[in-house]
Amino acid sequence: MIRLSQLFVRTLRDDPADAEVPSHRLLVRAGYIRRVAPGGYSWLPLGWKVLRNVERIVRQEMDAMGAQEVHFPALLPRDVYELTNRWTEYGDNLFRLVDRRGADYLLGPTHEEMFTLLVKDLYSSYKDLPVSLYQIQTKYRDEARPRAGLLRGREFLMKDSYSFDLDDAGLQLSYDTHRATYQRIFSRLGLPYVIVKAMSGAMGGSMSEEFLAPIDIGEDTFVRCTSCDYAANTEAVTTALPVISARDTPAPKNVPSPECPTIATLVALFNKQYPRADRQWTAADTLKNVVIMLRHADGRNEPLVIGVPGDREVDMKRVAAQVSPAEVEPFDDASFALHPVLVRGYIGPQSLGLTSASGIRYLLDPRVVIGSEWVTGANQKDVHVAHLVHGRDFTADGTIEAAEILSGDPCPLCSSPLEIARGIEIGHVFQLGRKYAEILGLSVLDKNGKPAVVTMGSYGIGVSRAVASIAEVFHDDLGLRWPRAVAPADVHVVIAGKGNDGTSDFAESLSVQLESSGLEVLLDDRSGVSPGVKFKDAELLGMPIIVIVGKGLAAGSVEVRDRLRNTITEVPSESVAAHIVTLARSDD
RNA sequence: CGGGGAGUGGCGCAGCUUGGUAGCGCGCCUGGUUUGGGACCAGGAGGCCGGGGGUUCGAGUCCCCCCUCCCCGACCA
Numbered sequence: 001m002i003r004l005s006q007l008f009v010r011t012l013r014d015d016p017a018d019a020e021v022p023s024h025r026l027l028v029r030a031g032y033i034r035r036v037a038p039g040g041y042s043w044l045p046l047g048w049k050v051l052r053n054v055e056r057i058v059r060q061e062m063d064a065m066g067a068q069e070v071h072f073p074a075l076l077p078r079d080v081y082e083l084t085n086r087w088t089e090y091g092d093n094l095f096r097l098v099d100r101r102g103a104d105y106l107l108g109p110t111h112e113e114m115f116t117l118l119v120k121d122l123y124s125s126y127k128d129l130p131v132s133l134y135q136i137q138t139k140y141r142d143e144a145r146p147r148a149g150l151l152r153g154r155e156f157l158m159k160d161s162y163s164f165d166l167d168d169a170g171l172q173l174s175y176d177t178h179r180a181t182y183q184r185i186f187s188r189l190g191l192p193y194v195i196v197k198a199m200s201g202a203m204g205g206s207m208s209e210e211f212l213a214p215i216d217i218g219e220d221t222f223v224r225c226t227s228c229d230y231a232a233n234t235e236a237v238t239t240a241l242p243v244i245s246a247r248d249t250p251a252p253k254n255v256p257s258p259e260c261p262t263i264a265t266l267v268a269l270f271n272k273q274y275p276r277a278d279r280q281w282t283a284a285d286t287l288k289n290v291v292i293m294l295r296h297a298d299g300r301n302e303p304l305v306i307g308v309p310g311d312r313e314v315d316m317k318r319v320a321a322q323v324s325p326a327e328v329e330p331f332d333d334a335s336f337a338l339h340p341v342l343v344r345g346y347i348g349p350q351s352l353g354l355t356s357a358s359g360i361r362y363l364l365d366p367r368v369v370i371g372s373e374w375v376t377g378a379n380q381k382d383v384h385v386a387h388l389v390h391g392r393d394f395t396a397d398g399t400i401e402a403a404e405i406l407s408g409d410p411c412p413l414c415s416s417p418l419e420i421a422r423g424i425e426i427g428h429v430f431q432l433g434r435k436y437a438e439i440l441g442l443s444v445l446d447k448n449g450k451p452a453v454v455t456m457g458s459y460g461i462g463v464s465r466a467v468a469s470i471a472e473v474f475h476d477d478l479g480l481r482w483p484r485a486v487a488p489a490d491v492h493v494v495i496a497g498k499g500n501d502g503t504s505d506f507a508e509s510l511s512v513q514l515e516s517s518g519l520e521v522l523l524d525d526r527s528g529v530s531p532g533v534k535f536k537d538a539e540l541l542g543m544p545i546i547v548i549v550g551k552g553l554a555a556g557s558v559e560v561r562d563r564l565r566n567t568i569t570e571v572p573s574e575s576v577a578a579h580i581v582t583l584a585r586s587d588d
Numbered sequence: 589c590g591g592g593g594a595g596u597g598g599c600g601c602a603g604c605u606u607g608g609u610a611g612c613g614c615g616c617c618u619g620g621u622u623u624g625g626g627a628c629c630a631g632g633a634g635g636c637c638g639g640g641g642g643u644u645c646g647a648g649u650c651c652c653c654c655c656u657c658c659c660c661g662a663c664c665a
Binding site for chain 2: 010011012013014015016017018019020029038086090091092093109110112141143144145147152160219428430458460496497498499528529530531532533534535536537548550551552559
């Protein structure tokens with residue numbers, strides 16, 4: 001039993017000034033957490049209980065799927081991360097420190113190397129596989145901008161696990177098992193989620209999916225279909241190809257277009273100087289060619305021209321995800337000077353392509369389908385060209401998902417409109433493949449006695465972030481309202497009478513009775529605190545059931561409030577214990 | 589790194605324009621009155637006013653430099 005008279009907590013009447021999002025505001029105000037540094041929070045007794053509850057559920061389900069828990073230091077030596085080049089690759093986000101002898105250390109942002117090397121240390125036969133290991137660990141990332149309290153911290157609690165398999169089929173099975181386990185975990189936590197296709201990004205690997213809690217203040221943008229169950233984050237959305245009707249397109253025609261470096265000026269000029277018979281020209285008739293500089297991992301720079309329909313912007317985040325691990329840099333004046341074939345504002349596809357004279361790589365957004373007709377640059381200043389047909393008058397070196405995704409775009413699976421939403425990434429499952437095993441030399445002997453490189457999966461759940469996410473989903477104007485699975489207590493009993501009127505004795509014995517039925521009770525036994533204060537605190541603290549023992553007791557009734565369903569019931573005092581137990585169990 | 593906002597008791601804020609011994613609400617302590625929606629009265633404790641330098645007889649307030657925090661963007665296994 002937790003007695004509020006003894007509990008180390010202080011609720012705040014006002015919102016903390018530095019908190020914006022509800023979870024941050026309420027967790028601080030209700031005395032669950034305190035900020036000690038940007039992106040670093042102390043956990044007070046109530047908050048710590050919630051965190052431990054989330055952790056317990058994660059641990060139970062990980063154990064149930066057969067994964068085994070281990071624990072690594074957060075403080076790691078540099079050399080391990082040097083092997084995979086992440087000491088440099090991880091960049092400024094890595095917390096680095098130096099010991100008294102001048103040796104470099106880091107605070108682990110993620111532990112692929114450690115897990116891989118641990119398995120390499122102990123296992124050497126295919127008979128040992130598959131195996132899945134996990135840990136629940138404090139992770140450190142020197143985020144450029146920590147924000148929203150627990151949602152993006154520089155120190156946070158994360159469950160990360162890794163699967164080790166002999167072959168692709170095994171990896172797929174481990175992946176599917178993890179995925180199913182995550183679904184169970186988030187269901188038990190009460191967290192709504194959407195599983196979206198994701199890019200595997202700089203980590204390499206193939207299959208990758210994120211679990212997003214659909215919440216407006218989330219940092220991740222994703223799309224989902226309004227009709228089928230397709231969902232993907234914006235980097236990974238694939239485009240439904242437009243269907244074009246075959247028609248007789250006139251031969252390409254150059255059109256003078258002075259002072260028309262933008263799509264808007266171009267469309268205006270065409271409608272004035274070169275009007276169509278059937279309709280107005282629009283931005284969608286134009287092909288916009290954007291040039292960027294790719295910086296490859298080996299330091300080499302390569303210009304890349306990307307063509308998208310003129311009515312859309314190029315989404316640089318999507319481009320960056322497609323070209324990773326190469327990095328995207330702006331194409332500056334010096335670059336234009338080096339490549340005179342690229343005329344700023346008048347770039348066109350005819351002189352582009354690896355096999356062309358320029359040798360400049362040219363990629364098209366998939367919306368620019370074979371047979372489509374475009375107005376675009378003619379590669380000379382003040383000239384554009386009309387009636388240019390993809391496949392007839394120009395070709396590209398390939399496609400790239402580059403154009404921005406707009407609400408209402410067709411679903412790639414069923415063509416229904418897509419909607420754009422925001423979410424918090426609460427989990428990530430993904431097939432790492434053999435990258436780390438190869439670099440770190442993790443192989444086992446197969447049936448034929450030949451070494452086989454192990455294939456890995458990597459799976460994460462942000463445990464402290466999950467606490468904040470639950471608070472985001474489960475709160476109202478009055479305060480928090482925890483699902484029972486993670487609440488610090490099942491029942492909040494308020495003594496709302498004078499105490500010497502029997503309310504105190506009744507509440508005490510009721511609490512004992514509830515505890516003996518297996519419920520955890522938070523008892524507000526503070527004396528000299530007015531009922532109004534106790535009610536406000538009970539609502540702010542957010543236990544799923546609030547029981548008020550007050551003026552009704554004289555008439556033989558106790559008030560039971562279901563915080564989640566928002567109902568109030570007067571229950572006869574002699575049956576109230578049973579009523580509460582039933583109510584609490586109904587959530588299970 | 590760019591843009592915007594802000595640093596004054598534990599929390600929320602005023603004071604700065606126009607320099608003159610730091611104030612309000614909440615919280616905390618003592619005594620009393622209260623007790624179903626953040627009660628009331630009386631008395632208290634608690635503040636290098638983010639830091640450094642300068643101007644001035646005198647700086648929370650004016651000038652210069654620096655630091656930190658929050659929000660948006662860039663960045664982000």
